[in-house]
Amino acid sequence: MRIVVFLVVLGLVALLGYVGITGYFLAHAAAGLLKVGPVAAVLATAEPPGDPQALGYRGDPMQALSLPFSTVDLETPLGTAEAWLVPAAGPETGRAIYVHGIAGAREDGYRILSLLHEAGWSVLLMTYRNDIDAPASPDGSYGFGLSEWPDLQAAVAQMAPDESSPGLLVVADSMGGAILGQFLGQSPLAGRVRAVALDSPALSFAAVVDHLAAQGDKPLRSVIAWTARQILPFQSHLPLAQAEVGATFQAFAGPMFIAHGTGDRIVPVGPSQALAAARSAPTVSLWTESGHLGSYAGDPAAYRAAFTDFLKRITP
Numbered sequence: 001m002r003i004v005v006f007l008v009v010l011g012l013v014a015l016l017g018y019v020g021i022t023g024y025f026l027a028h029a030a031a032g033l034l035k036v037g038p039v040a041a042v043l044a045t046a047e048p049p050g051d052p053q054a055l056g057y058r059g060d061p062m063q064a065l066s067l068p069f070s071t072v073d074l075e076t077p078l079g080t081a082e083a084w085l086v087p088a089a090g091p092e093t094g095r096a097i098y099v100h101g102i103a104g105a106r107e108d109g110y111r112i113l114s115l116l117h118e119a120g121w122s123v124l125l126m127t128y129r130n131d132i133d134a135p136a137s138p139d140g141s142y143g144f145g146l147s148e149w150p151d152l153q154a155a156v157a158q159m160a161p162d163e164s165s166p167g168l169l170v171v172a173d174s175m176g177g178a179i180l181g182q183f184l185g186q187s188p189l190a191g192r193v194r195a196v197a198l199d200s201p202a203l204s205f206a207a208v209v210d211h212l213a214a215q216g217d218k219p220l221r222s223v224i225a226w227t228a229r230q231i232l233p234f235q236s237h238l239p240l241a242q243a244e245v246g247a248t249f250q251a252f253a254g255p256m257f258i259a260h261g262t263g264d265r266i267v268p269v270g271p272s273q274a275l276a277a278a279r280s281a282p283t284v285s286l287w288t289e290s291g292h293l294g295s296y297a298g299d300p301a302a303y304r305a306a307f308t309d310f311l312k313r314i315t316p
Contacts, residue, residue, distance in 0.1 A: 033102070033208075034142045034236065036130045052110045053300075055293055061086050061125070064110055067117060074126060074154040081134035081151060083126040083158070086113060093120030093315055095159045095166060099152060101174025101202070101293070102142050105131065111296045112171050112197070115304060119311050121169070126155040128179070141236070144205050144243040145178030152183045160192040167194025167254075169314060173293055174267060177201025181245020184252060195314040196249070197257035197307070200264055200293045203271040205243035211268040246275050255282040257310040259303060261290030284310040 049057050052064035061067040067086050074081045084106060096116050098109030106125035113123050127134040128151035130142060137147060152170070160168050170193050172180040177198045184190045202208060209229055213222070233240070249256065256279065260272040269287070276285040286306040290298035 034144060034238070036103075036137070036140045036142060052107070053114065054297065055104075055108055057107055057110065058105065059107065060084065061110075061113070064107065065114065065117075067113070072124065072158060074151070074158055076129065076135065076151040076154045078129050078135035078137065078151075081127045081129070081131070081154070083124050083155060086117065086123045086125070088120050088122045089117065090120060092122055094169060095122045095124075096169040096171060097124045097126060097152070097155050097159055099126060099128070099155075099170065099172040099176035099179055101176050101200075104173065104176075108173060108293075109171065111303075112307075115307050115311075116169075116171075119308075119315070122159075124155055124159050126152070128152065139237065141238065142175065143238055144175060144202065144240065145180075145182040145245065146238055146240075146243055148179045149182035149186060152179055153187045153189055156183070156187070156189045156192055160189070163192070165192065168192055169195045169197065171197040171199075172201065173199045175202045177203060178205075178243060178245055181248045185245065185248040193254070195255045195257075195310075196252065197310065198249075198272070199259045199295065200261070200267050201249075201258070201272060202267045203244070203246045203249065203275065205240045207268050207271050208266070211266075215265060246271055249275055250278045252279075253281050255284075255310060255313045257284045257286075257307060259286040259288070259295040259306070261288040261292070261295050261298065263289050263291045263294070266292040282313050284313070 051057060052059070057064065061069040061084055069084045069086045072083045072085045074083050098106065098112060100106060100108045106127055109125050113125065116123050128148045129135055129137045134151070142148070156168060160166065170180050180196060181203065184193065206229055258272050258276050260269045262269050273287070276283050284306055286295060286303060288295040288298045296303045
C-alpha cells in the first residue's frame with residue numbers, strides 16, 4: 001500500500017512539475033513577445049518585398065504608390081511621433097487613421113491606403129512609442145494597447161481637432177486592435193471615431209496565451225495556459241489582465257469591418273468570430289484560411305469587395 005501511495009505522490013509531483021515548468025516557459029515566451037527588439041529582429045532577417053501591398057515593404061507613400069504626402073508631428077505623452085498624411089486626391093469623402101501591429105510599421109497600411117485613397121479618403125499613417133520615428137518607452141516594452149492608446153489619441157486630435165470635426169475611421173491591425181480598443185474604452189476623444197476596421201485584431205492577451213499553448217501536441221494544454229496566466233504578473237509589470245477589448249468593440253455603436261484568417265498562429269480567430277456574432281451594430285466580416293494579417297494577400301478581390309461594402313455603410 002505504501003508503495004502505491006508513494007507512486008501516486010511521485011506521479012502528482014511529476015505532473016505538477018511538468019505543468020509548472022511548462023507554464024513558466026510559456027509565460028516567459030508570452031512576456032517576451034512584448035519586449036521591444038526580438039520580434040523586430042526576426043522580421044528584419046527577411047528580404048524586404050518589392051510590392052508595396054506586401055507586409056514588410058519599406059518606403060514612403062510617394063516611393064510606394066506615387067501618392068503625395070506630408071510629414072506630421074504627433075505630440076504624444078512621451079514626445080513627438082512622426083506620421084505621414086496622405087490627402088484625398090479630390091473632394092474629401094472622409095478621414096482615416098491607420099494603426100499597425102506589434103513590431104510593424106506605418107507602411108503596413110498601404111493595402112488599406114490604396115482602397116481608401118481610391119474612395120476619396122485622407123489617411124494618416126501614424127507611428128507610436130517604440131517605432132523608429134517615435135519615442136522609446138522607458139521600460140522597453142510594448143503594452144498590448146495599455147500604454148500605447150494615448151499615442152492614438154494624439155493622432156485622433158490631429159485628424160479631428162474638435163467636436164465639430166467629421167467622424168473618423170480608424171483601421172487597426174493585430175496589436176493595433178488592442179490599442180484602438182483601449183482608446184475607445186478610456187479616451188475622452190473616443191466619440192470622434194465613427195467607424196472601425198480590424199484585421200487579425202488582438203482582442204485579448206489571455207486568448208493569445210491560450211492560443212500559444214494550444215499549438216503543438218503537449219498534453220494538458222489548457223492547464224498549462226492557465227498556469228502561464230497566473231505566472232505572467234511576475235514576468236511583466238503590465239496589468240495584462242486588463243488587456244481585454246472584446247466587450248468594448250461589441251458595445252461600439254458605429255459600423256465595423258473585421259477580417260481574420262483561421263490559419264493565424266499568432267492571434268486566435270475565435271475572439272474575432274465571437275465579436276462579429278455578438279454585435280448588433282452594422283458589421284462586415286471576412287473569414288479566410290490565411291495566416292496572421294494574410295487575408296488581403298490570400299484573396300485580394302474578396303478583401304476589396306468586403307471593404308468596399310463596409311465603406312458604403314459609412315460614406316455620407
